[in-house]
Amino acid sequence: xxxxEAILAQMQLVAERQKKTLAPLTDDLKLLESGLDSLCLAILxxxxxxxxxxxxxxxxxxKFPVTLGxxxxxxxxxxx
Amino acid sequence: xxxxxxxxxxxxxxxxxxxLGIAIKLASQGxxxxxxxxxxxxxxxxxxxxxxxxxxxxxxxxxxxxDAIAGIVKSLHTEFxxxxxxxxxxxxxxxxxxxxxPNHEIERLIRLNVTAPMTVTKYVxxxxxxxxxxxxxxxxxxxxxxxxxxxSGLSVYSATKSSLVGFxxxxxxELGPLGITVNSVAPGFIATDMTxxxxxxxxxxxxxxxxxxxxxxxxxxxxxxxxxxxEDGRNITAxxxxxxxxxxx
Ligand SMILES: NC(=O)c1ccc[n+]([C@@H]2O[C@H](COP(=O)([O-])OP(=O)(O)OC[C@H]3O[C@@H](n4cnc5c(N)ncnc54)[C@H](OP(=O)(O)O)[C@@H]3O)[C@@H](O)[C@H]2O)c1
Numbered sequence: 293x294x295x296x297e298a299i300l301a302q303m304q305l306v307a308e309r310q311k312k313t314l315a316p317l318t319d320d321l322k323l324l325e326s327g328l329d330s331l332c333l334a335i336l337x338x339x340x341x342x343x344x345x346x347x348x349x350x351x352x353x354x355k356f357p358v359t360l361g362x363x364x365x366x367x368x369x370x371x372x
Numbered sequence: 373x374x375x376x377x378x379x380x381x382x383x384x385x386x387x388x389x390x391x392l393g394i395a396i397k398l399a400s401q402g403x404x405x406x407x408x409x410x411x412x413x414x415x416x417x418x419x420x421x422x423x424x425x426x427x428x429x430x431x432x433x434x435x436x437x438x439d440a441i442a443g444i445v446k447s448l449h450t451e452f453x454x455x456x457x458x459x460x461x462x463x464x465x466x467x468x469x470x471x472x473x474p475n476h477e478i479e480r481l482i483r484l485n486v487t488a489p490m491t492v493t494k495y496v497x498x499x500x501x502x503x504x505x506x507x508x509x510x511x512x513x514x515x516x517x518x519x520x521x522x523x524s525g526l527s528v529y530s531a532t533k534s535s536l537v538g539f540x541x542x543x544x545x546e547l548g549p550l551g552i553t554v555n556s557v558a559p560g561f562i563a564t565d566m567t568x569x570x571x572x573x574x575x576x577x578x579x580x581x582x583x584x585x586x587x588x589x590x591x592x593x594x595x596x597x598x599x600x601x602x603e604d605g606r607n608i609t610a611x612x613x614x615x616x617x618x619x620x621x
Binding site: 331 | 502
């Protein structure tokens with residue numbers, strides 16, 4: 293599974309568990325308009341840390357990405 | 373084989389004093405308790421053997437090493453699975469008049485009593501979230517009555533303990549939607565290593581001031597935490613439970 297696929301799968305899972313309806317997941321979708329609120333995004337970051345062992349936010353990233361595309365790019369740049 | 377149904381709980385400073393009492397209590401309620409402290413103790417080793425129906429485990433760890441907290445919590449998560457609960461109990465009780473306190477002592481108190489519990493909480497909450505927090509969760513921060521009353525010679529310590537109260541209230545709101553409760557327990561003076569410096573006259577004065585004419589004990593604090601961790605405690609969050617035999621009444 294690519295990092296992007298893993299992120300999209302986790303977003304589906306979090307939305308399902310938190311009973312949120314996801315918008316179509318395109319690169320330019322703004323995360324705050326994705327249907328996930330800030331708590332859901334925090335859960336997403338925790339779940340990705342667990343499954344991918346990547347945590348850009350503990351590694352010093354100070355700004356939360358705005359769009360889904362930027363979010364995926366951030367994780368790709370911290371992989372490996 | 374580890375029992376997947378057993379709920380994992382972290383108790384910092386669970387090697388003696390209040391933390392040990394809390395660890396034993398939670399194990400008796402069926403939790404798998406992980407204790408962090410710098411040194412193992414005979415009493416904790418005995419608790420590991422006799423714990424039932426839950427379990428007690430120990431990992432040596434210095435919480436002052438806040439950069440290593442992420443690593444230890446993640447390794448416990450990997451080994452045992454997601455956390456259900458956390459008791460931030462480890463703390464330093466260094467006293468002294470503020471004007472005479474070395475700056476590095478102020479820093480040390482804040483690091484161990486404030487930065488460490490907040491950082492531990494951050495990573496335990498992540499573990500709870502990664503696990504889906506399906507049945508909610510429990511966080512208890514051990515504050516102190518001096519957070520509200522103050523005590524001469526304990527200004528920095530009192531400040532660290534009231535900071536945990538603000539932390540408790542805000543985090544209780546933040547995690548409420550996940551069914552995770554966050555509370556503080558505020559003990560009055562309890563006879564442990566931390567308070568062994570109390571003189572007999574001071575002890576008598578504390579007894580006399582309390583409504584019940586005695587001090588609360590380790591088992592009383594453990595019972596309060598046990599209650600908050602039980603099903604019965606599920607609708608109590610973002611508050612402070614004072615256990616002091618009426619010392620601040
Ligand atoms: N006793 C009281 O009257 C009273 C009243 C109100 C609130 N409290 C609070 O209750 C909590 C427990 O107090 P207590 O009286 O049980 O204290 P205690 O008997 O001194 O025990 C403190 C525990 O914290 C651990 N600890 C201390 N420094 C540590 C470090 N750097 N890293 C990891 N673990 C560390 C100790 O183990 P190691 O030394 O081996 O690391 C021990 O397990 C504290 O937060 C205290 O402020 C106590």
